[in-house]
Amino acid sequence: MKALVVTDPAAGTRGLTLVDRPMPTAAINDVVVEVHAAGWVSTELEWPSTWVDRAGRDRTPSIPGHELAGVVTALGYGTTGLSVGERVVGLADWHRDGTLAEYVAVEARNLAVLPDDVDATVGASLPISGLTAWQGLFDHGHLEPGQRVLAHGAAGAVGAMVTQLAADAGAHVIGTGRAADRETVLELGAKEFVDLDGEDLSEVGTVDLVFDVIGGAVQEASARLITGGGTLVSIVGPVEARPADGDAVDFVVEADRGQLREIVTRVRDGRLRTTVGRTATLDDAAATVGSGERARGKTIIQVRP
Numbered sequence: 001m002k003a004l005v006v007t008d009p010a011a012g013t014r015g016l017t018l019v020d021r022p023m024p025t026a027a028i029n030d031v032v033v034e035v036h037a038a039g040w041v042s043t044e045l046e047w048p049s050t051w052v053d054r055a056g057r058d059r060t061p062s063i064p065g066h067e068l069a070g071v072v073t074a075l076g077y078g079t080t081g082l083s084v085g086e087r088v089v090g091l092a093d094w095h096r097d098g099t100l101a102e103y104v105a106v107e108a109r110n111l112a113v114l115p116d117d118v119d120a121t122v123g124a125s126l127p128i129s130g131l132t133a134w135q136g137l138f139d140h141g142h143l144e145p146g147q148r149v150l151a152h153g154a155a156g157a158v159g160a161m162v163t164q165l166a167a168d169a170g171a172h173v174i175g176t177g178r179a180a181d182r183e184t185v186l187e188l189g190a191k192e193f194v195d196l197d198g199e200d201l202s203e204v205g206t207v208d209l210v211f212d213v214i215g216g217a218v219q220e221a222s223a224r225l226i227t228g229g230g231t232l233v234s235i236v237g238p239v240e241a242r243p244a245d246g247d248a249v250d251f252v253v254e255a256d257r258g259q260l261r262e263i264v265t266r267v268r269d270g271r272l273r274t275t276v277g278r279t280a281t282l283d284d285a286a287a288t289v290g291s292g293e294r295a296r297g298k299t300i301i302q303v304r305p
């Protein structure tokens with residue numbers, strides 16, 4: 001099969017090389033999926049799991065990519081809940097060969113069924129951004145209707161999901177980002193917008209929940225806004241700032257079939273929007289993700305357009 005691999009952590013996206021690789025096989029509880037579309041996260045070549053296995057051993061040449069939409073072609077021993085020919089969407093393991101390939105082996109529990117009326121490109125844009133937003137707001141942030149949520153980077157992949165899911169849950173959402181993002185963020189359901197380059201964050205007043213996708217000084221300033229009993233949720237590494245009287249949580253998104261099914265259903269029903277930005281074929285993927293162009297929305301590799 002064709003696959004993109006990386007071998008050198010110092011090479012960045014220049015190191016992405018299209019090669020022939022053996023077909024993956026399905027281990028216990030796995031399925032093999034024929035990949036139709038795969039999501040790309042711009043920071044993934046910086047993640048240790050791209051380069052080493054769970055024991056810290058070099059696993060290069062490794063195939064990046066963790067989001068997929070495709071069709072099940074084989075079941076491993078003991079695998080239940082999915083069948084060959086079924087359309088699926090899901091999150092591949094951080095430490096195994098990924099989805100920038102014609103086929104990938106994934107644990108079946110990481111996948112949800114993708115309805116026929118949801119396009120594979122749309123499906124592949126959902127697992128990381130949708131599950132991260134869901135888990136940050138509801139599992140870790142314990143969001144309640146009527147609470148005030150500060151959603152950073154609200155025009156970005158995760159932030160746009162955070163903004164919509166929080167607004168849909170009855171929260172008062174204050175989105176942040178660049179000046180040019182204002183209209184987009186308000187259309188997603190935020191009631192207020194703060195341009196982090198030109199406006200003073202402290203003027204938003206107190207909030208119950210901060211969803212941090214930026215870190216550093218923005219995280220620190222945000223922690224000071226959290227009201228008693230509130231929560232700072234961060235997805236950009238160990239939290240460095242803590243609210244005076246509240247919780248701070250950092251986490252890495254996990255696969256969850258039930259949550260993913262709910263996210264896909266909301267997208268199908270028009271209750272949740274995803275923004276697909278650049279698309280490329282597997283042959284063009286290295287050039288596209290390496291171009292350095294700023295692109296709004298998820299980058300999707302259409303492995304089988």
Ligand SMILES: NC(=O)c1ccc[n+]([C@@H]2O[C@H](COP(=O)([O-])OP(=O)(O)OC[C@H]3O[C@@H](n4cnc5c(N)ncnc54)[C@H](OP(=O)(O)O)[C@@H]3O)[C@@H](O)[C@H]2O)c1
Nearest residue numbers: 043132153155156157158159177178196213235251252253
């Ligand atoms: N822990 C986890 O499970 C997890 C899961 C998903 C993502 N992540 C991480 O979360 C981060 C965000 O991911 P993403 O996919 O949402 O990225 P993204 O699509 O690039 O969104 C980030 C958004 O934040 C904006 N932004 C960043 N710094 C800013 C600043 N100083 N001032 C104003 N706006 C700023 C960006 O604007 P510009 O593009 O203009 O800079 C962009 O709109 C990444 O670091 C990613 O690795 C972690």
